[in-house]
Amino acid sequence: MRERTEAEHAAKMRKRQAAHDKIVAAKTVEKGLVIVHTGTGKGKTTAALGMVVRAIGHGQKVGVVQFVKGAMATGEKAVFDRFPELVEFKPMGEGFTWDTQDRARDIDVARTAWEEVKRMIADPSYAMVVADELNIVLRYDYLPLDEVLATLAAKPAMTHVVITGRNAPQPLIDVADLVTEMTLVKHPFREQGVKAQAGVEF
Amino acid sequence: MRERTEAEHAAKMRKRQAAHDKIVAAKTVEKGLVIVHTGTGKGKTTAALGMVVRAIGHGQKVGVVQFVKGAMATGEKAVFDRFPELVEFKPMGEGFTWDTQDRARDIDVARTAWEEVKRMIADPSYAMVVADELNIVLRYDYLPLDEVLATLAAKPAMTHVVITGRNAPQPLIDVADLVTEMTLVKHPFREQGVKAQAGVEF
Numbered sequence: 001m002r003e004r005t006e007a008e009h010a011a012k013m014r015k016r017q018a019a020h021d022k023i024v025a026a027k028t029v030e031k032g033l034v035i036v037h038t039g040t041g042k043g044k045t046t047a048a049l050g051m052v053v054r055a056i057g058h059g060q061k062v063g064v065v066q067f068v069k070g071a072m073a074t075g076e077k078a079v080f081d082r083f084p085e086l087v088e089f090k091p092m093g094e095g096f097t098w099d100t101q102d103r104a105r106d107i108d109v110a111r112t113a114w115e116e117v118k119r120m121i122a123d124p125s126y127a128m129v130v131a132d133e134l135n136i137v138l139r140y141d142y143l144p145l146d147e148v149l150a151t152l153a154a155k156p157a158m159t160h161v162v163i164t165g166r167n168a169p170q171p172l173i174d175v176a177d178l179v180t181e182m183t184l185v186k187h188p189f190r191e192q193g194v195k196a197q198a199g200v201e202f
Numbered sequence: 203m204r205e206r207t208e209a210e211h212a213a214k215m216r217k218r219q220a221a222h223d224k225i226v227a228a229k230t231v232e233k234g235l236v237i238v239h240t241g242t243g244k245g246k247t248t249a250a251l252g253m254v255v256r257a258i259g260h261g262q263k264v265g266v267v268q269f270v271k272g273a274m275a276t277g278e279k280a281v282f283d284r285f286p287e288l289v290e291f292k293p294m295g296e297g298f299t300w301d302t303q304d305r306a307r308d309i310d311v312a313r314t315a316w317e318e319v320k321r322m323i324a325d326p327s328y329a330m331v332v333a334d335e336l337n338i339v340l341r342y343d344y345l346p347l348d349e350v351l352a353t354l355a356a357k358p359a360m361t362h363v364v365i366t367g368r369n370a371p372q373p374l375i376d377v378a379d380l381v382t383e384m385t386l387v388k389h390p391f392r393e394q395g396v397k398a399q400a401g402v403e404f
Contacts, residue, residue: 009305026395028395028397029396029397033396038387039385041384042382043239043245043249043252043384045252046253046256047252047384049248049251049255049256050248050250050252051248051401052255053254053255053277053281053282054248054251054278054400054401054403054404055277055400055401056281057276057280058277058400058401060400074259075257075258075259076256077259079258079259079285080255082284101219102208103208103212128401160401160402177388177396178388179386179387179388180243180387181243181387182249182384182385183382183384184381185238186375186378186380187380193228193231194229194232194233195232197232198257198260199262199329200257201256
């Protein structure tokens with residue numbers, strides 16, 4: 001391929017900028033989004049944590065409820081606890097369901113966590129509410145999907161709700177504004193026997 | 203489908219736990235990972251920011267160099283600047299290449315940012331180094347890929363390096379330990395005219 005001259009490069013970039021500006025100008029809607037991170041890859045929870053960072057960096061109030069993570073100390077909790085006026089961070093899970101082996105108790109835990117999410121969503125002072133691993137709970141039918149959808153339908157207009165976890169149910173995807181699927185391309189756990197490490201996994 | 207009894211559920215979960223424990227026990231390797239977030243979906247940078255949160259929550263030192271983002275105040279910068287002893291956060295870009303329209307200048311900017319990344323990677327006191335949007339720079343051939351690969355090959359054993367951006371080059375994927383592709387399932391920008399919003403996009 002022939003190298004483009006500087007002038008050609010600049011012309012191409014000018015054209016691209018004009019196209020970009022046109023797209024940006026057409027976007028005028030501001031609204032709270034229902035955001036879903038799903039798929040079997042990494043990054044679903046970490047991307048939600050990154051959004052929490054951005055929101056609190058703008059002085060917005062954020063609520064985070066973790067449906068699976070519980071007692072274990074995590075890096076994210078240590079950081080967000082430094083912003084008590086902006087982040088309410090609640091790891092309310094008791095581990096994966098194979099740790100508890102007690103369905104009735106898992107359902108109770110899911111219900112308690114979900115009531116917290118509902119309370120946060122109902123309160124418009126929260127700019128963003130993260131329901132971390134909610135999809136896992138829905139997958140096991142530990143919460144009625146209809147109740148979750150009704151809560152999202154009735155949320156304050158400007159509140160962002162971020163829901164993570166693999167196997168997002170299709171009706172949730174249907175009502176979401178922004179859905180990203182994280183796909184595993186390569187994973188050191190499976191291929192190299194690398195264990196979960198502080199800073200990466202928790 | 204017949205409802206499983208509680209005993210059947212518990213038995214199934216015990217079996218799953220045993221399988222899970224076996225997998226965990228087989229994972230004994232601790233090492234610094236080369237992590238790539240690519241794909242056209244959202245979440246590449248935010249998931250890297252989430253990893254930064256985790257790392258600093260464990261008291262680890264992290265360096266972040268942003269190859270595209272520059273002058274604009276971001277939520278992430280406001281937060282990470284609160285941890286000056288742990289995070290060196292450097293937005294060194296000058297916007298997308300269609301903003302500058304000057305290839306020689308873009309190459310200079312990429313080179314300066316890359317020298318920062320190299321300095322951080324060479325210093326084992328950094329537990330994690332994030333090269334945000336490096337893939338974009340590689341895509342435009344603003345940096346020699348071979349130099350990037352050589353730097354990764356020579357990195358300290360325990361340093362995690364996180365590289366983001368769409369169109370990760372295949373040779374980079376080949377040397378990476380953990381590669382996630384973020385795929386767009388649904389995006390409000392295109393479909394609803396929703397503009398970039400504080401807390402979500404920046």
